[in-house]
Amino acid sequence: GTHPVALSGRFSPDSFADATLSMLRPLPGGSAGIPELYTSLVPAQLSTLLDAADDRPVRAALQAYRAILVGGQALPEPLRDRAADLGIRLVRTYGSTETSGGCVYDGVPLDTVAVRTVDGELRIAGPMLADGYLGDGELTAKNFSRDEHGIRWYHTGDLGLYDDGVVRVHGRADNVIVSGGINISLDRVERLVRGVPGLTDAVVVGVPDERWGEASVIVAPRGEALRRSEAEQLAHARDLVAAELGRHARPARLIMVDELAVLASGKPDRESIRRAVAELH
Structure with missing residues (x-):
């Protein structure tokens, strides 16, 4: 008895709000109450919506869901905290196409x-x-x-x-670089880097390095102006990674871009980002 609403065209805060609010009309037959709503997002989409949450329709749409399932990649803790502060109910999901989607909810x-x-x-x-x-x-x-x-x-x-x-x-078993003879999980580095203010949507990729064989590089979209410089952000990220994973795992560089390349799913296009960084490096 439910009628899912699919967005048409490019994902945006306005299209999300319009689709959500269209489902909040009274139930057929004049019965009381409103339907329980659920949606599924990747972290990049959630971040886009939270950035627009000062707009009342967008905030109301986010708060209307009984649960917003978030999957496709790791959910940065700063995003989870921002959502909680607004009363938005998130559920982390884990799964894949081979498991018919999410089959593990909040672990x-x-x-x-x-x-x-x-x-x-x-x-x-x-x-x-x-x-x-x-x-x-x-x-x-x-x-x-x-x-x-x-x-x-x-x-x-x-x-x-x-x-x-x-x-x-x-993290992924295959998303690993060997730097100075030591295996480094880029997923684990990325998870820590995303805890740095201004780097919530960062992607960490591996590139060839003459000295170490391979090195990790942080690529992040430019967001709101921060009081700290890019050098200070990089230093913060390196300190976090060193404390958790060891000095050998510290990212070598931070590159800020106007916009991250993404796939149709909304996930970062890591291969495209890696190629662009390798050319710069």
């Missing part, structure tokens, strides 16, 4: 979803798993396997922990 697997780790990699089982990749048996065999009990598991490619019933994702 807790849904009923019938099983999670375990093998050599640090998260694996998922349950009735929501895809049968495989159409026409690609080799890739299917690589990413799906059965254990000794015949249970079928999806190999997520994500590093993480499953402890006391809670999933903690550390």
Whole structure:
């Protein structure tokens, strides 16, 4: 009995507010109350909406949802805090196309979803798993396997922990550089960097480096003017990373851009960003 509303055209705060508020009309038949609303966003979209939350219709739209599911990439803590301050209810989701979307909510697997780790990699089982990749048996065999009990598991490619019933994702196993002979997870570096004021939407990419082999670079969109210089922001980010991951993991540079390249999904286009940085570097 529900009628999902799909945005047409480019995602924007105005189009989001218009679509949301159109669903707040009285229920059919004159029954009392309004429908419970849910939507799903990636962090970049949420950030765009929060930046426009001084506009009353946008703020009202955000506050109208019983829950806004946020997935596709890690949710920066500053974004979560900004949303909480406005009374916006967020739920972190974890999953993939192979798991029919989010199947872990705020770290807790849904009923019938099983999670375990093998050599640090998260694996998922349950009735929501895809049968495989159409026409690609080799890739299917690589990413799906059965254990000794015949249970079928999806190999997520994500590093993480499953402890006391809670999933903690550390980052992609393949988003790693080797700098000075030491493996560095760019996802973990990025998560820390996004805690720096002004770098909430930053992306961290790896580039070749003559001395270390590879180095990490922070790329962030220019936002509101901050009292601190870019050098001070970089120093703050390097200190945070050093304290948590070690000095070897510190980003080498900070590059500010007018706008980050994004995919149709709204996620950062990391490969495009990496190529642009490599050319500059």
